[in-house]
Amino acid sequence: MTWNTSLVRAERVNIELWGYRETGEPYTDSWLGEWAYLYSLAKDQPNSGSFSFLPKPAENGFSSWELGSLRISPSIYPDGMWNVQAAWTEDHALAWHLEEKFRQNSTVWALDKCVAWNQLENELPNFLSEIIDCPCTLAQARADTGRFHTDYGCDIEKGSVCTYHPGCVHCVRAIQASPMYAAGQQCCYDNTGAQVLTADSIGGSTPDRAHDWGSPPFKKPPRIPGQSHWVYDVLSFYYCCLWSDNCHFYFKHRPSSDCRRYKSPSSAVVFGDPHFITFDGVSYSFNGFGEYTLVTSFAKGLTIQGRTEPVNGTVKATQLTSVAMQETPSDIIEVRLVSGHNGLEVLQNQKTLSFSEQSWMDLHGVYVFSPTSSNVTVMFSSGVGVEVRLREGTMTTTVLLPEEFIDTTMGLLGKMNGDPKDDLALTNGELVQNRTNPEEVFNFGAGWAISNQRLRYARDPGSQFCRYDILVGRSPRMGNASKISYQSHISLEADLKPVISCGWFSPPSNGKKEGTTYLQGAKVNLFCNEGFTLTGPSLRVCQWDGVWSGGDTNCVVPNNIPGIVAGSVIGAAALILMITTIVLLSRKQKQKRRDARTEEAGTTEAF
Known part of the structure:
Protein backbone atom coordinates (compact mmCIF):
# COMPACT_ATOMS: atom_id res chain seq x y z
CA MET A 1 0.00 0.00 0.00
CA THR A 2 1.14 3.58 -0.67
CA TRP A 3 0.01 6.98 0.56
CA ASN A 4 0.85 10.67 0.39
CA THR A 5 3.04 11.30 3.44
CA SER A 6 1.81 14.90 3.76
CA LEU A 7 -1.64 13.59 4.68
CA VAL A 8 -0.32 12.36 8.04
CA ARG A 9 1.54 14.99 10.05
CA ALA A 10 3.91 12.66 11.89
CA GLU A 11 7.30 11.03 11.43
CA ARG A 12 6.07 7.62 12.59
CA VAL A 13 2.65 6.04 12.06
CA ASN A 14 0.36 3.19 13.03
CA ILE A 15 -1.46 1.20 10.35
CA GLU A 16 -4.81 -0.20 11.42
CA LEU A 17 -7.67 -2.16 9.94
CA TRP A 18 -11.21 -0.92 10.58
CA GLY A 19 -14.36 -2.78 9.60
CA TYR A 20 -17.99 -1.99 8.85
CA ARG A 21 -21.06 -4.23 9.09
CA GLU A 22 -24.83 -3.93 9.50
CA THR A 23 -26.65 -5.99 12.09
CA GLY A 24 -30.24 -6.53 13.18
CA GLU A 25 -33.43 -7.04 11.23
CA PRO A 26 -33.48 -4.97 7.99
CA TYR A 27 -36.06 -2.18 7.85
CA THR A 28 -36.72 -2.35 11.59
CA ASP A 29 -35.54 -0.32 14.58
CA SER A 30 -32.98 -3.03 15.37
CA TRP A 31 -31.12 -2.42 12.09
CA LEU A 32 -27.80 -0.78 12.97
CA GLY A 33 -24.55 0.12 11.24
CA GLU A 34 -21.30 -0.60 13.09
CA TRP A 35 -17.90 0.89 12.24
CA ALA A 36 -15.14 -0.48 14.48
CA TYR A 37 -11.39 -0.85 14.96
CA LEU A 38 -10.38 -4.48 14.30
CA TYR A 39 -6.61 -4.75 14.77
CA SER A 40 -3.25 -3.17 13.91
CA LEU A 41 -1.16 -4.26 10.97
CA ALA A 42 1.90 -2.32 12.17
CA LYS A 43 2.91 0.10 14.91
CA ASP A 44 5.48 2.87 15.07
CA GLN A 45 6.39 2.57 11.39
CA PRO A 46 8.28 5.31 9.49
CA ASN A 47 5.94 7.63 7.59
CA SER A 48 7.61 6.58 4.35
CA GLY A 49 4.54 6.47 2.14
CA SER A 50 4.62 2.72 1.56
CA PHE A 51 4.03 -0.48 3.51
CA SER A 52 3.82 -4.17 2.63
CA PHE A 53 2.16 -6.92 4.62
CA LEU A 54 1.14 -10.55 4.25
CA PRO A 55 -2.59 -11.11 4.87
CA LYS A 56 -3.30 -13.75 7.47
CA PRO A 57 -6.19 -16.23 7.67
CA ALA A 58 -9.24 -15.09 9.58
CA GLU A 59 -8.96 -15.30 13.34
CA ASN A 60 -11.22 -14.31 16.21
CA GLY A 61 -14.28 -14.04 13.98
CA PHE A 62 -12.86 -11.33 11.70
CA SER A 63 -14.31 -13.13 8.67
CA SER A 64 -17.73 -11.69 9.63
CA TRP A 65 -16.36 -8.25 8.71
CA GLU A 66 -16.69 -8.24 4.94
CA LEU A 67 -16.11 -4.50 4.38
CA GLY A 68 -13.43 -2.24 5.75
CA SER A 69 -10.72 0.35 5.34
CA LEU A 70 -7.11 0.89 6.43
CA ARG A 71 -6.17 3.89 8.58
CA ILE A 72 -2.75 5.51 8.79
CA SER A 73 -2.45 7.68 11.92
CA PRO A 74 0.34 9.24 14.03
CA SER A 75 1.90 6.61 16.29
CA ILE A 76 1.42 8.82 19.37
CA TYR A 77 -2.23 7.73 19.53
CA PRO A 78 -3.39 4.46 21.12
CA ASP A 79 -4.78 1.67 18.92
CA GLY A 80 -8.29 2.30 17.66
CA MET A 81 -8.60 5.83 19.06
CA TRP A 82 -11.44 7.77 17.43
CA ASN A 83 -11.37 11.28 15.94
CA VAL A 84 -7.65 11.65 15.23
CA GLN A 85 -5.99 13.22 12.23
CA ALA A 86 -5.35 10.35 9.79
CA ALA A 87 -5.37 9.13 6.20
CA TRP A 88 -7.83 6.44 5.10
CA THR A 89 -7.96 4.09 2.14
CA GLU A 90 -11.18 3.72 0.21
CA ASP A 91 -13.70 1.16 1.44
CA HIS A 92 -13.01 -2.29 0.04
CA ALA A 93 -13.91 -5.95 0.45
CA LEU A 94 -11.85 -7.56 3.21
CA ALA A 95 -11.09 -10.53 1.02
CA TRP A 96 -7.75 -11.19 2.72
CA HIS A 97 -9.54 -12.76 5.69
CA LEU A 98 -9.26 -16.06 3.92
CA GLU A 99 -11.44 -18.63 5.55
CA GLU A 100 -10.43 -22.28 5.33
CA LYS A 101 -13.30 -22.84 2.90
CA PHE A 102 -11.92 -20.16 0.61
CA ARG A 103 -8.47 -21.76 0.58
CA GLN A 104 -9.97 -25.14 -0.26
CA ASN A 105 -12.09 -23.86 -3.15
CA SER A 106 -12.45 -20.12 -3.71
CA THR A 107 -15.19 -20.47 -6.34
CA VAL A 108 -17.40 -22.56 -4.07
CA TRP A 109 -16.76 -20.08 -1.24
CA ALA A 110 -17.89 -17.16 -3.44
CA LEU A 111 -20.93 -19.11 -4.66
CA ASP A 112 -21.98 -19.79 -1.06
CA LYS A 113 -21.73 -16.07 -0.33
CA CYS A 114 -23.77 -15.31 -3.45
CA VAL A 115 -26.47 -17.84 -2.57
CA ALA A 116 -26.70 -16.46 0.98
CA TRP A 117 -27.19 -12.96 -0.46
CA ASN A 118 -29.80 -14.29 -2.88
CA GLN A 119 -31.74 -15.80 0.02
CA LEU A 120 -31.59 -12.51 1.93
CA GLU A 121 -32.87 -10.58 -1.09
CA ASN A 122 -35.79 -13.00 -1.41
CA GLU A 123 -36.84 -12.03 2.11
CA LEU A 124 -36.40 -8.25 1.76
CA PRO A 125 -39.05 -5.85 0.30
CA ASN A 126 -39.02 -5.16 -3.42
CA PHE A 127 -37.77 -1.60 -3.99
CA LEU A 128 -37.76 -1.61 -7.80
CA SER A 129 -41.25 -0.16 -8.28
CA ARG A 254 -30.90 -5.94 -9.82
CA PRO A 255 -32.52 -5.83 -13.30
CA SER A 256 -32.13 -2.68 -15.36
CA SER A 257 -35.01 -0.24 -15.57
CA ASP A 258 -35.76 0.78 -19.13
CA CYS A 259 -36.97 4.26 -20.02
CA ARG A 260 -40.62 3.81 -20.98
CA ARG A 261 -41.78 5.92 -18.01
CA TYR A 262 -39.02 8.53 -18.26
CA LYS A 263 -40.16 12.11 -18.91
CA SER A 264 -37.64 14.79 -19.86
CA PRO A 265 -37.61 18.00 -17.82
CA SER A 266 -38.42 21.40 -19.33
CA SER A 267 -35.76 24.08 -19.42
CA ALA A 268 -35.62 27.88 -19.43
CA VAL A 269 -32.65 30.23 -19.49
CA VAL A 270 -31.50 33.79 -18.66
CA PHE A 271 -28.33 35.23 -20.22
CA GLY A 272 -26.67 38.39 -21.56
CA ASP A 273 -28.34 41.82 -21.27
CA PRO A 274 -30.87 39.84 -19.82
CA HIS A 275 -32.44 37.74 -22.50
CA PHE A 276 -35.04 35.19 -21.44
CA ILE A 277 -36.24 31.98 -23.07
CA THR A 278 -39.21 30.57 -21.17
CA PHE A 279 -40.09 26.94 -20.49
CA ASP A 280 -42.43 26.99 -23.45
CA GLY A 281 -39.92 28.61 -25.81
CA VAL A 282 -40.91 32.31 -25.76
CA SER A 283 -37.85 34.57 -26.11
CA TYR A 284 -37.69 38.24 -25.09
CA SER A 285 -35.31 40.78 -23.57
CA PHE A 286 -35.82 42.76 -20.37
CA ASN A 287 -33.01 44.91 -19.04
CA GLY A 288 -34.57 46.07 -15.81
CA PHE A 289 -32.35 46.94 -12.84
CA GLY A 290 -33.17 45.30 -9.50
CA GLU A 291 -34.33 41.99 -8.08
CA TYR A 292 -36.96 39.88 -9.81
CA THR A 293 -38.78 36.57 -9.53
CA LEU A 294 -37.51 34.21 -12.20
CA VAL A 295 -39.64 31.22 -11.13
CA THR A 296 -42.10 30.69 -8.33
CA SER A 297 -44.28 27.69 -7.64
CA PHE A 298 -46.44 28.03 -4.55
CA ALA A 299 -47.70 24.48 -4.95
CA LYS A 300 -44.15 23.10 -4.81
CA GLY A 301 -42.61 25.65 -2.47
CA LEU A 302 -40.02 26.72 -5.06
CA THR A 303 -38.66 30.24 -5.42
CA ILE A 304 -35.84 31.35 -7.71
CA GLN A 305 -34.93 35.03 -7.79
CA GLY A 306 -32.40 36.99 -9.81
CA ARG A 307 -30.60 40.29 -9.34
CA THR A 308 -29.63 42.46 -12.32
CA GLU A 309 -27.14 45.34 -12.25
CA PRO A 310 -25.73 47.77 -14.82
CA VAL A 311 -22.90 46.40 -16.93
CA ASN A 312 -20.98 49.63 -16.22
CA GLY A 313 -21.73 53.29 -15.62
CA THR A 314 -21.59 54.41 -19.24
CA VAL A 315 -24.09 52.19 -21.06
CA LYS A 316 -27.78 51.40 -20.59
CA ALA A 317 -27.32 47.67 -20.27
CA THR A 318 -27.85 45.35 -17.34
CA GLN A 319 -26.80 41.80 -16.59
CA LEU A 320 -27.67 39.05 -14.15
CA THR A 321 -25.22 39.19 -11.23
CA SER A 322 -26.82 36.88 -8.68
CA VAL A 323 -29.44 34.16 -8.42
CA ALA A 324 -30.92 32.93 -5.12
CA MET A 325 -33.10 29.88 -4.71
CA GLN A 326 -34.93 27.76 -2.17
CA GLU A 327 -37.31 24.83 -2.15
CA THR A 328 -39.11 24.80 1.19
CA PRO A 329 -37.74 23.70 3.62
CA SER A 330 -34.24 23.59 2.07
CA ASP A 331 -31.29 25.87 2.71
CA ILE A 332 -31.18 29.09 0.69
CA ILE A 333 -28.51 28.90 -1.98
CA GLU A 334 -27.15 31.98 -3.72
CA VAL A 335 -24.74 31.99 -6.66
CA ARG A 336 -23.24 35.35 -7.56
CA LEU A 337 -20.49 37.01 -9.53
CA VAL A 338 -17.36 37.72 -7.53
CA SER A 339 -15.54 41.04 -7.74
CA GLY A 340 -13.93 41.45 -11.13
CA HIS A 341 -16.10 38.65 -12.56
CA ASN A 342 -13.31 36.11 -12.30
CA GLY A 343 -15.53 33.42 -10.85
CA LEU A 344 -18.74 32.45 -9.12
CA GLU A 345 -19.30 32.50 -5.38
CA VAL A 346 -21.74 30.12 -3.66
CA LEU A 347 -23.48 30.99 -0.40
CA GLN A 348 -25.53 28.79 1.93
CA ASN A 349 -27.90 30.83 4.07
CA GLN A 350 -25.74 33.92 3.40
CA LYS A 351 -22.47 32.19 4.34
CA THR A 352 -19.82 31.53 1.71
CA LEU A 353 -19.06 27.90 0.80
CA SER A 354 -15.59 26.74 -0.20
CA PHE A 355 -15.15 24.11 -2.90
CA SER A 356 -11.35 24.07 -2.76
CA GLU A 357 -11.17 20.53 -1.32
CA GLN A 358 -14.33 18.96 -2.73
CA SER A 359 -16.66 19.67 -5.62
CA TRP A 360 -19.85 18.22 -4.13
CA MET A 361 -21.83 19.27 -1.05
CA ASP A 362 -24.90 17.59 0.39
CA LEU A 363 -26.75 20.31 2.31
CA HIS A 364 -30.20 20.53 3.90
CA GLY A 365 -32.67 19.60 1.16
CA VAL A 366 -30.28 20.58 -1.61
CA TYR A 367 -27.10 19.39 -3.33
CA VAL A 368 -24.51 21.75 -4.80
CA PHE A 369 -21.89 20.70 -7.34
CA SER A 370 -19.09 23.09 -8.34
CA PRO A 371 -16.18 21.41 -10.17
CA THR A 372 -14.74 24.82 -11.18
CA SER A 373 -15.24 28.44 -10.16
CA SER A 374 -17.20 29.05 -13.37
CA ASN A 375 -19.58 26.11 -13.07
CA VAL A 376 -22.23 25.59 -10.36
CA THR A 377 -25.18 23.18 -10.41
CA VAL A 378 -27.83 23.23 -7.66
CA MET A 379 -30.14 20.22 -7.27
CA PHE A 380 -33.26 20.13 -5.09
CA SER A 381 -35.15 17.17 -3.66
CA SER A 382 -38.01 17.55 -6.14
CA GLY A 383 -35.68 17.09 -9.13
CA VAL A 384 -35.35 20.82 -9.90
CA GLY A 385 -31.95 21.69 -11.32
CA VAL A 386 -30.39 25.15 -11.60
CA GLU A 387 -27.21 25.49 -13.67
CA VAL A 388 -25.16 28.68 -13.36
CA ARG A 389 -22.30 29.16 -15.84
CA LEU A 390 -19.82 32.01 -16.11
CA ARG A 391 -19.06 32.96 -19.72
CA GLU A 392 -16.90 35.96 -20.64
CA GLY A 393 -17.61 37.56 -17.26
CA THR A 394 -21.40 37.17 -17.53
CA MET A 395 -23.77 34.73 -15.83
CA THR A 396 -26.00 32.30 -17.66
CA THR A 397 -28.67 30.61 -15.55
CA THR A 398 -30.61 27.57 -16.75
CA VAL A 399 -33.55 26.14 -14.79
CA LEU A 400 -34.77 22.58 -15.36
CA LEU A 401 -38.15 21.50 -13.97
CA PRO A 402 -39.60 17.96 -13.96
CA GLU A 403 -43.11 17.36 -15.26
CA GLU A 404 -44.58 17.59 -11.75
CA PHE A 405 -44.28 21.39 -12.08
CA ILE A 406 -46.62 21.63 -15.07
CA ASP A 407 -49.23 24.36 -14.56
CA THR A 408 -47.71 25.49 -11.24
CA THR A 409 -45.08 28.08 -12.27
CA MET A 410 -45.14 31.85 -12.66
CA GLY A 411 -42.48 34.52 -13.10
CA LEU A 412 -40.15 35.85 -15.75
CA LEU A 413 -39.53 32.32 -17.09
CA GLY A 414 -43.20 31.79 -17.75
CA LYS A 415 -45.89 29.23 -17.09
CA MET A 416 -44.69 25.72 -17.88
CA ASN A 417 -47.59 24.01 -19.65
CA GLY A 418 -46.58 23.64 -23.31
CA ASP A 419 -48.58 26.71 -24.38
CA PRO A 420 -46.39 29.74 -25.23
CA LYS A 421 -49.41 32.07 -25.46
CA ASP A 422 -49.75 32.45 -21.68
CA ASP A 423 -46.05 32.67 -20.77
CA LEU A 424 -45.89 36.43 -20.30
CA ALA A 425 -48.39 36.80 -17.49
CA LEU A 426 -48.45 39.56 -14.88
CA THR A 427 -48.67 38.78 -11.18
CA ASN A 428 -52.46 39.18 -11.38
CA GLY A 429 -52.66 36.66 -14.24
CA GLU A 430 -53.27 39.24 -16.98
CA LEU A 431 -51.44 38.37 -20.21
CA VAL A 432 -49.22 40.58 -22.37
CA GLN A 433 -51.24 41.16 -25.51
CA ASN A 434 -48.41 42.10 -27.86
CA ARG A 435 -45.04 40.43 -27.18
CA THR A 436 -43.38 42.60 -29.86
CA ASN A 437 -44.30 45.80 -27.99
CA PRO A 438 -41.23 46.79 -25.90
CA GLU A 439 -43.32 48.81 -23.45
CA GLU A 440 -45.70 45.93 -22.71
CA VAL A 441 -42.79 43.52 -22.28
CA PHE A 442 -40.99 45.96 -19.96
CA ASN A 443 -44.12 46.41 -17.86
CA PHE A 444 -44.47 42.64 -17.64
CA GLY A 445 -40.88 42.30 -16.42
CA ALA A 446 -41.15 45.18 -13.99
CA GLY A 447 -44.27 43.59 -12.53
CA TRP A 448 -42.14 40.73 -11.22
CA ALA A 449 -39.83 43.04 -9.28
CA ILE A 450 -39.40 41.95 -5.66
CA SER A 451 -40.65 44.54 -3.23
CA ASN A 452 -40.71 42.31 -0.15
CA GLN A 453 -37.84 39.86 -0.54
CA ARG A 454 -38.61 36.29 0.28
CA LEU A 455 -35.00 35.24 -0.24
CA ARG A 456 -32.31 37.44 1.28
CA TYR A 457 -29.17 38.18 -0.71
CA ALA A 458 -25.65 38.67 0.91
CA ARG A 459 -35.86 39.38 -28.17
CA ASP A 460 -34.55 37.76 -31.23
CA PRO A 461 -32.71 34.45 -31.11
CA GLY A 462 -29.12 33.49 -31.79
CA SER A 463 -26.85 35.98 -33.48
CA GLN A 464 -29.38 38.78 -32.97
CA PHE A 465 -28.98 38.40 -29.18
CA CYS A 466 -25.27 38.69 -29.82
CA ARG A 467 -25.60 41.87 -31.94
CA TYR A 468 -27.98 43.40 -29.38
CA ASP A 469 -25.51 42.95 -26.55
CA ILE A 470 -22.58 44.26 -28.57
CA LEU A 471 -24.51 47.40 -29.55
CA VAL A 472 -26.29 48.11 -26.26
CA GLY A 473 -23.62 46.86 -23.89
CA ARG A 474 -20.76 48.00 -26.11
CA SER A 475 -19.04 44.74 -25.30
CA PRO A 476 -18.01 42.17 -27.93
CA ARG A 477 -17.20 39.78 -25.06
CA MET A 478 -20.73 40.07 -23.73
CA GLY A 479 -22.13 39.56 -27.22
CA ASN A 480 -20.01 36.47 -27.75
CA ALA A 481 -21.08 35.08 -24.36
CA SER A 482 -24.74 35.59 -25.31
CA LYS A 483 -24.22 33.74 -28.57
CA ILE A 484 -22.56 30.80 -26.78
CA SER A 485 -25.29 30.74 -24.11
CA TYR A 486 -28.04 30.71 -26.70
CA GLN A 487 -26.39 27.91 -28.66
CA SER A 488 -25.91 25.92 -25.44
CA HIS A 489 -29.59 26.29 -24.64
CA ILE A 490 -30.59 25.07 -28.10
CA SER A 491 -28.29 22.06 -27.66
CA LEU A 492 -29.80 21.38 -24.23
CA GLU A 493 -33.31 21.46 -25.67
CA ALA A 494 -32.25 19.01 -28.38
CA ASP A 495 -30.68 16.67 -25.81
CA LEU A 496 -33.83 16.71 -23.68
CA LYS A 497 -36.17 16.10 -26.59
CA PRO A 498 -38.51 13.20 -25.67
CA VAL A 499 -37.97 9.92 -27.48
CA ILE A 500 -40.18 6.86 -27.89
CA SER A 501 -39.12 3.58 -26.30
CA CYS A 502 -40.74 0.21 -26.89
CA GLY A 503 -38.93 -1.34 -23.93
CA TRP A 504 -36.65 -4.34 -23.77
CA PHE A 505 -37.40 -7.09 -26.28
CA SER A 506 -36.72 -10.65 -25.18
CA PRO A 507 -35.56 -13.31 -27.64
CA PRO A 508 -37.96 -16.23 -28.20
CA SER A 509 -37.50 -19.38 -26.14
CA ASN A 510 -35.02 -21.68 -27.89
CA GLY A 511 -33.86 -18.72 -29.96
CA LYS A 512 -31.76 -15.57 -29.97
CA LYS A 513 -31.92 -11.98 -31.15
CA GLU A 514 -29.70 -9.46 -32.90
CA GLY A 515 -30.11 -5.85 -31.72
CA THR A 516 -30.01 -4.25 -28.27
CA THR A 517 -31.52 -0.79 -28.83
CA TYR A 518 -35.22 -0.25 -28.21
CA LEU A 519 -36.07 3.31 -29.27
CA GLN A 520 -38.34 4.32 -32.14
CA GLY A 521 -37.02 2.94 -35.42
CA ALA A 522 -34.84 0.28 -33.77
CA LYS A 523 -34.88 -3.16 -35.39
CA VAL A 524 -34.48 -6.55 -33.74
CA ASN A 525 -33.79 -9.65 -35.82
CA LEU A 526 -34.89 -13.01 -34.40
CA PHE A 527 -33.41 -16.46 -34.98
CA CYS A 528 -34.02 -19.99 -33.72
CA ASN A 529 -31.53 -22.45 -32.33
CA GLU A 530 -30.64 -25.51 -34.39
CA GLY A 531 -33.47 -28.01 -34.49
CA PHE A 532 -36.22 -25.40 -34.11
CA THR A 533 -38.35 -23.56 -36.66
CA LEU A 534 -39.33 -19.86 -36.51
CA THR A 535 -43.03 -19.02 -36.53
CA GLY A 536 -44.08 -15.38 -36.77
CA PRO A 537 -42.04 -12.39 -38.01
CA SER A 538 -38.24 -12.60 -37.91
CA LEU A 539 -37.92 -8.80 -37.84
CA ARG A 540 -39.57 -6.56 -35.21
CA VAL A 541 -39.46 -2.76 -35.40
CA CYS A 542 -40.11 -0.22 -32.60
CA GLN A 543 -42.99 1.94 -33.86
CA TRP A 544 -43.99 5.54 -33.15
CA ASP A 545 -46.61 4.44 -30.58
CA GLY A 546 -44.08 2.57 -28.44
CA VAL A 547 -45.27 -0.86 -29.60
CA TRP A 548 -43.17 -3.47 -31.41
CA SER A 549 -44.40 -4.34 -34.90
CA GLY A 550 -45.72 -7.75 -35.86
CA GLY A 551 -47.21 -10.55 -33.83
CA ASP A 552 -45.61 -13.07 -31.51
CA THR A 553 -42.49 -14.86 -32.66
CA ASN A 554 -41.79 -18.39 -31.45
CA CYS A 555 -39.29 -21.17 -32.02
CA VAL A 556 -40.98 -24.58 -32.26
CA VAL A 557 -40.02 -28.17 -32.91
CA PRO A 558 -40.63 -28.97 -36.62
CA ASN A 559 -44.00 -30.67 -37.23
CA ASN A 560 -43.22 -33.87 -39.32
CA ILE A 561 -46.55 -35.75 -38.87
CA PRO A 562 -47.58 -35.47 -42.57
CA GLY A 563 -44.22 -36.88 -43.61
CA ILE A 564 -44.46 -39.61 -41.02
CA VAL A 565 -47.97 -40.53 -42.23
CA ALA A 566 -46.90 -40.48 -45.88
CA GLY A 567 -43.87 -42.55 -45.08
CA SER A 568 -45.95 -44.99 -43.09
CA VAL A 569 -48.43 -45.41 -45.98
CA ILE A 570 -45.66 -45.95 -48.49
CA GLY A 571 -43.88 -48.32 -46.15
CA ALA A 572 -47.06 -50.29 -45.53
CA ALA A 573 -47.81 -50.54 -49.25
CA ALA A 574 -44.28 -51.71 -49.92
CA LEU A 575 -44.57 -54.28 -47.17
CA ILE A 576 -47.89 -55.59 -48.57
CA LEU A 577 -46.38 -55.75 -52.08
CA MET A 578 -43.39 -57.59 -50.72
CA ILE A 579 -45.54 -60.08 -48.84
CA THR A 580 -47.79 -60.59 -51.90
CA THR A 581 -44.77 -61.15 -54.10
CA ILE A 582 -43.33 -63.66 -51.66
CA VAL A 583 -46.66 -65.53 -51.46
CA LEU A 584 -47.02 -65.63 -55.23
CA LEU A 585 -43.47 -66.80 -55.69
CA SER A 586 -43.98 -69.45 -53.05
CA ARG A 587 -47.14 -70.70 -54.77
CA LYS A 588 -45.38 -70.73 -58.12
CA GLN A 589 -42.52 -72.76 -56.74
CA LYS A 590 -44.92 -75.26 -55.17
CA GLN A 591 -46.77 -75.59 -58.49
CA LYS A 592 -43.54 -76.29 -60.31
CA ARG A 593 -42.62 -78.98 -57.84
CA ARG A 594 -46.05 -80.66 -58.23
CA ASP A 595 -45.76 -80.51 -62.03
CA ALA A 596 -42.30 -82.03 -61.84
CA ARG A 597 -43.49 -84.91 -59.63
CA THR A 598 -46.46 -85.56 -61.97
CA GLU A 599 -44.21 -85.64 -65.01
CA GLU A 600 -41.77 -87.95 -63.27
CA ALA A 601 -44.57 -90.32 -62.26
CA GLY A 602 -45.89 -90.47 -65.82
CA THR A 603 -42.51 -91.38 -67.24
CA THR A 604 -42.04 -94.21 -64.77
CA GLU A 605 -45.44 -95.67 -65.62
CA ALA A 606 -44.59 -95.72 -69.32
CA PHE A 607 -41.61 -97.90 -68.63
Missing part, protein backbone atom coordinates in the same frame (compact mmCIF):
# COMPACT_ATOMS: atom_id res chain seq x y z
CA GLU A 130 -40.44 3.12 -6.49
CA ILE A 131 -37.20 4.13 -8.21
CA ILE A 132 -37.10 6.66 -11.04
CA ASP A 133 -36.77 5.34 -14.61
CA CYS A 134 -33.52 5.87 -16.48
CA PRO A 135 -33.23 8.45 -19.27
CA CYS A 136 -33.44 6.83 -22.70
CA THR A 137 -30.21 8.26 -24.10
CA LEU A 138 -26.81 9.39 -22.88
CA ALA A 139 -27.63 12.93 -24.03
CA GLN A 140 -30.76 13.00 -21.85
CA ALA A 141 -28.88 11.53 -18.89
CA ARG A 142 -26.17 14.21 -19.00
CA ALA A 143 -28.66 17.02 -19.60
CA ASP A 144 -31.10 16.11 -16.81
CA THR A 145 -28.87 17.66 -14.12
CA GLY A 146 -31.69 18.17 -11.65
CA ARG A 147 -32.27 14.44 -11.21
CA PHE A 148 -29.10 12.65 -12.40
CA HIS A 149 -25.40 13.13 -11.78
CA THR A 150 -22.24 11.50 -13.13
CA ASP A 151 -21.27 8.20 -11.54
CA TYR A 152 -17.57 8.64 -10.94
CA GLY A 153 -17.02 4.91 -11.41
CA CYS A 154 -17.79 5.30 -15.15
CA ASP A 155 -17.18 8.85 -16.36
CA ILE A 156 -16.79 9.75 -20.04
CA GLU A 157 -14.92 12.91 -19.03
CA LYS A 158 -12.26 10.77 -17.33
CA GLY A 159 -11.65 8.19 -19.99
CA SER A 160 -14.63 5.87 -19.44
CA VAL A 161 -12.84 3.49 -17.05
CA CYS A 162 -15.95 1.42 -16.31
CA THR A 163 -14.70 -1.54 -14.26
CA TYR A 164 -18.13 -2.68 -13.14
CA HIS A 165 -19.83 -1.88 -16.46
CA PRO A 166 -17.76 -3.29 -19.34
CA GLY A 167 -18.94 -2.06 -22.71
CA CYS A 168 -20.24 1.25 -21.34
CA VAL A 169 -18.71 4.71 -21.67
CA HIS A 170 -20.72 6.65 -19.06
CA CYS A 171 -23.05 6.06 -16.14
CA VAL A 172 -25.21 8.39 -14.06
CA ARG A 173 -26.93 7.96 -10.71
CA ALA A 174 -30.26 9.36 -9.59
CA ILE A 175 -29.43 12.15 -7.15
CA GLN A 176 -32.30 11.45 -4.80
CA ALA A 177 -32.84 8.16 -2.98
CA SER A 178 -36.29 6.60 -3.32
CA PRO A 179 -38.80 7.81 -0.69
CA MET A 180 -39.55 4.63 1.28
CA TYR A 181 -36.58 2.31 0.90
CA ALA A 182 -33.78 4.85 0.19
CA ALA A 183 -32.90 2.91 -2.96
CA GLY A 184 -30.77 4.25 -5.80
CA GLN A 185 -30.85 4.13 -9.57
CA GLN A 186 -27.88 3.75 -11.89
CA CYS A 187 -28.09 4.17 -15.66
CA CYS A 188 -25.28 3.24 -18.07
CA TYR A 189 -24.77 3.91 -21.79
CA ASP A 190 -22.58 2.64 -24.63
CA ASN A 191 -20.64 4.62 -27.22
CA THR A 192 -23.75 4.98 -29.42
CA GLY A 193 -25.59 6.74 -26.60
CA ALA A 194 -28.00 3.84 -26.06
CA GLN A 195 -28.83 2.55 -22.59
CA VAL A 196 -27.28 -0.81 -21.77
CA LEU A 197 -29.56 -3.31 -19.99
CA THR A 198 -28.49 -6.23 -17.82
CA ALA A 199 -30.80 -8.51 -19.81
CA ASP A 200 -28.40 -7.99 -22.72
CA SER A 201 -25.03 -7.43 -21.04
CA ILE A 202 -23.20 -7.92 -17.77
CA GLY A 203 -22.25 -4.25 -18.02
CA GLY A 204 -25.83 -2.99 -17.96
CA SER A 205 -27.51 -0.43 -15.70
CA THR A 206 -28.22 -1.65 -12.18
CA PRO A 207 -30.51 -0.24 -9.48
CA ASP A 208 -29.29 -0.29 -5.87
CA ARG A 209 -31.03 -1.32 -2.66
CA ALA A 210 -28.96 1.33 -0.87
CA HIS A 211 -28.22 4.66 -2.56
CA ASP A 212 -24.46 5.09 -2.94
CA TRP A 213 -24.62 8.67 -1.62
CA GLY A 214 -26.94 7.86 1.27
CA SER A 215 -30.13 9.56 2.38
CA PRO A 216 -31.31 11.35 5.54
CA PRO A 217 -31.15 10.29 8.34
CA PHE A 218 -27.65 9.23 7.30
CA LYS A 219 -26.83 7.19 10.43
CA LYS A 220 -29.57 4.60 9.86
CA PRO A 221 -29.15 1.66 7.42
CA PRO A 222 -29.66 1.45 4.49
CA ARG A 223 -29.11 5.22 4.36
CA ILE A 224 -25.47 5.28 5.44
CA PRO A 225 -23.50 6.83 2.56
CA GLY A 226 -21.21 4.43 0.77
CA GLN A 227 -21.17 1.64 3.35
CA SER A 228 -24.80 0.49 3.01
CA HIS A 229 -24.36 0.45 -0.76
CA TRP A 230 -21.26 -1.74 -0.41
CA VAL A 231 -23.01 -4.20 1.90
CA TYR A 232 -26.11 -4.74 -0.26
CA ASP A 233 -25.03 -3.94 -3.80
CA VAL A 234 -21.26 -4.14 -4.29
CA LEU A 235 -20.08 -7.11 -2.22
CA SER A 236 -22.85 -9.18 -3.78
CA PHE A 237 -21.55 -8.23 -7.25
CA TYR A 238 -18.09 -9.45 -6.20
CA TYR A 239 -19.45 -12.77 -4.91
CA CYS A 240 -21.85 -13.48 -7.78
CA CYS A 241 -20.10 -11.93 -10.78
CA LEU A 242 -16.43 -11.09 -10.22
CA TRP A 243 -15.39 -14.03 -8.04
CA SER A 244 -17.74 -16.67 -9.46
CA ASP A 245 -19.72 -17.15 -12.62
CA ASN A 246 -23.18 -16.72 -11.10
CA CYS A 247 -24.33 -13.31 -12.29
CA HIS A 248 -27.83 -14.65 -12.88
CA PHE A 249 -28.39 -14.45 -9.11
CA TYR A 250 -27.31 -10.81 -9.07
CA PHE A 251 -29.32 -9.65 -12.07
CA LYS A 252 -32.41 -11.46 -10.79
CA HIS A 253 -32.55 -8.87 -7.99
